[in-house]
Amino acid sequence: MEGMDMFDAMIESIREDTVRMLFTIKVRQQAAPQRQxxxxxxxxxxxxxxxxxxxxxxxxxxxxxxxxxxxxxxxN
Ligand SMILES: [Zn+2]
Structure with a gap:
């Protein structure tokens, strides 16, 4: 039971990092066309x-x- 909780917490942590990373990439992609x-x-x-x-x-x-x-x- 305890091991299962740790696994869930780890998955949750990875998911949060992934969302944050994808959000950062998205923001950068949106900023690029404006410069052009x-x-x-x-x-x-x-x-x-x-x-x-x-x-x-x-x-x-x-x-x-x-x-x-x-x-x-x-x-003119
Ligand atoms: Zn013209």
């Missing part, structure tokens, strides 16, 4: 700046939005 989203506007800006010279104001915007350049990234 922060970088996006800068990538968009760099791409626009690189293509600026050859794009006319009435040409489709190089960022791929489908709008005219003057209505998208060419807007």
């Amino acid at each position: 989203e922060v970088l996006k506007p800068m990538e968009h800006h760099n791409m626009t700046v690189r293509n600026k010279k050859k794009v006319g104001r009435n040409d489709p915007c190089p960022c791929g939005s489908g709008k005219k350049y003057k209505d998208c990234c060419g807007k």
